[in-house]
Amino acid sequence: MSGGDAAIATESAVADDFAGDVVRGLSQPVKRIPSKYLYDARGSELFEAICEQPEYYPTRTELAILDDHRHAIAAAVGSRPLVLEYGSGSGIKTRLLLDALDDPVAYVPVEISASALDESVADLAVRFPDVEMLPLCADFTRPLRLPVAAREPASVLVFFPGSTLGNFATDDAVALLTVMRGEIGDAGAALVGIDLQKDRATVEAAYNDAAGVTAAFTLNLLARMNRELDADFDPARFHHRARYNALAGRIETHIVSDADQRVSVAGRRFDFGAGEGVLVEYSCKYSHQGFADMAARAGLAVTQSWTDGDERFALQLLRPRGVPA
Template sequence: MKSFLQEVSLGLSKKNKKLNSKWFYDFHGSKLFEQITKLEEYYPTRTEKKILRDNKIEIASKIGKSAVLIEPGAGDIKKIAIFLGSLDNPKKYIPLDISEDYITKISKGFKKKFPNVAIAPKAYDFSRNNKPPFKVNSSENIVIFFPGSTLGNFEKKDGIKFLKMLKSKFKAKMIIIGVDLIKDIPTLISAYDDKKGVTANFNKNILRRINTELGGNIDLNSYKHLAIYNKSKKRIEMRLKCKKNSNIKVNGSKYLIKKNEEIHTENSHKYSIKSFKNLANKAGWKIKKTWVDNKKLFSVHCLALDKSG
C-alpha cells in the first residue's frame, strides 16, 4: 500500500512525529472501533443513536423522496438503519469505507435487512478529497449521512474543504451530520481512554499495521496510549508515548524514537452549536435543523445548501 508507506515515512521523519488516524482502520481496527462504540465511557455512539431514534420521522421528512444516501466512513452502517425504514422510497444507499474487506462484509447483512433498498458499497478514502468512486447524477436527491462526529478528526480548515467537496464533487443537496459538543474534560478524557484498554489497542493498531504491512519491527508494548484535552484548540489529542529509546525499521528505513517522545495519531475537535454553524456557513451550508440530547452531549444537524452566497 504505497500511500500508507509514504505517509508513515513522512510522519516518522518529522520533528513532531505524527501518523494519520485513518490508518487505524483495517478489518481488525474497524472491529476494535465497534467495541469502543459499546463501551460505557464512550457516550457519542449511544447518544447519537438515541437522537436519531427519537427524531427519525422528522429526519426522514427533511430528507424527502427517492433519496440517494451516501455515507463516507460508514463503518458498521448501523446508524442509517435507524431511520432508513422511515424514508419515502429511498433509491440507493452507498456506504464508503477505507477498509474494503470490512465494508463488503458488513453490507451483506444490510442487504438481508433491507432487501428493497439497492446498496453499493465502495472502498474510498474521503480524507483525500478525491472524486467519488461512482458516477454522480446531479439531478438526483443526493443526501450525505456523516454521523459519529468524524468531522472532528479534521483540522478546521480541512473540515471546511471536506464540506465544500461534498457539494462540488458529490453534488449533495443535504447533509445529515453528527457533531460532538464541548463538555467537561473528565467525560471527554474517559471516552478516549477507557478502563478496559480497548481504545489503547485501537491506537496501537496503526503500529501493528506498520509491522504486518510495511515490514516494521515495532514493539507495541514500548508505547503508551495517551488521551489529552487541548483547551485552546478544543480537541482531544490521541498520542503514543515511547517508553524507551527505540530504533524502528519500516520497509528498510530506520527511525529513532526517543524515550518519552510522542507520536500524534488523532485529533477529535469538539464544537458548540454556534462554532459548528460558523464552520458550516464558511463551507456554503446552512443549518436547517439541529437535534440535541437532553444532557447536551451530542448534536445532529440537517444542512442544506446556502443559496444566498
C-alpha cells in the first residue's frame, strides 16, 4: 500500500469513528463529544491562531522553556534518539527540539490531520535532512503500529508538548501515560508539557480571548458536523463557554444551546434544552506533585523538570520507575 493510500484509509477510519462517537456522545444524559474532533483542517488553523492571542500564555511560555533549556534537555535525553511525537501539529516546538538533540535518528509524528502532518513534515525534512521522517496519520489515543527506522536508535523519546495531556480526564491521562511507558521501553523517556495551576482569571482569559478566536474554534465543530455528518446545526443558536472548575483543577469547555431546539445529526434527532451544554474539552491544570502522582500510576517517574520564572508551565522528563536514569 502506498503512503497516499494509507493516509486515505486512516482518514476513512477516523470519519467512521467521528459519526459513531458523536451519536453516542449526544445520546448521553450529559452530552459530550471527544475534543480530538475539534481539529479538522479549519480547527487546526484556528488553534494556531489561538496560540498567537495575547491571553493564551501556554504556547509562548513552553516555546521559551524549550529555547532556554534546550541544551539541558538534550543532555538529559542522550544521543541518537528516535523522537515519537503525539499530535505533532505545526511542528514549531519540534524544530527547537530536533535542533538541540544529539544526532536524532528519526522523527515519527503521529497526527490525526493529514494536511497538518504533510505541511509540518515537508518543512522539517528540509530543515533536518539527516533525520529520517516517518509520519504516521493516525489517532494517537488508539494502538499504533510504529514504522521502523533505517538506523537503530539508542532510545525512544516520546514528545508530547502543548499541555495536550490536560485534555484527558485523569484515568484517561494515566492510560495514555501507560501507553507511553510501553513505547519508550526501559531506555527511553517522555518529554511532556503540562500547564501548572494558577489564578482563575489568568486561566479563564486564556480560553475566552477578546478576539473570539477560541469561540470560533469551538463552534467550528458544529460546521464540521454539518459538513461531514449531514447535521443541521445553526451555529448562531449556540455559544462557546469555558469556565474553570477549581475543585477539579481544569477548564471545562462547552458548546451551549441558546434555546430549546431539535437538531439532526447522522440521521438521528437530538433535543437540546435552552442553556444545555455539550462538553467538548477538558484542560487540566496540574501541581508538580499532582502530576508526579499521576505519572507514578503509569509506572513513570519525573526525573527532571524545566519551568518558566513565573511557574506557569513546565516540561517534565519522565522515565520508567525503578530503572536507573
